[in-house]
Amino acid sequence: MAQQMALGSFVFGLGSGFPYERLERKTSGGWVSLDIISSKPKSHNTGQGLESLRLSGKAQWAAGMAKLDELRAMADARQPYALVDGVGRVWGRWRINDITESQQRVLDDGTTSLLEWSLDLEEFVNA
Template sequence: MRQQMALGSFIFGLSRNFAYSGIVRVSDGGWADINVVMGKPKSMQAGQKAQTLKISGKSMYAVAMERLDELRVLQALRVPLPMVDGIGTHWGLWRINAVTETQSAVIDDGTALVIDWSVDLSEFIHA
């Protein structure tokens, strides 16, 4: 089965009718500025922060609502999850910070015909 990404037991991809259309990945260099009276701020290395990811897409019908509920079940476990992309690269452990959905074109039984969604993740770093 082809997949874009697996987060723990959850699969993103067309095979599950839940493919993402974009990823925003942010990595921090660990730099901080220290303000100096009567001068320019001084740069200091304060340690690199955890990477963050925002995976987003648009999905249709009740299938999308079910997939988002599956993600919320994983989120409720409150454990870091391994992430592997579709070509087999292991991205390490990640935590689910937020699952966001915007439903539109909702029909009379409460099913959204279109759902814009995003999943916010942070790299899990062992203490």
């Protein structure tokens, strides 16, 4: 099955019915500013920070709601997961920080016909 990305055993992609539309990656250079009373702040490098990722997309109906429930169960396990992209590149281990959903056009039974979601991940480095 073709995939965009896999987080542990959870697969993002058209084949799984849960693709992401946007990936945002943030890398910190580790710079901080130290305030100095009599002059401008001094720059100091404290070491590279952890990378963060935000995956976001749209899903439909109960199937999309079920996929978000799977991600929530993974978050509830409170463990890091291996992240592998569609070409087989291993991105390392990542923890789930936040899962956000916005339901639109909700039907009488509580099923949404349009679900916008985002998943915030942070690099896990405890080696």
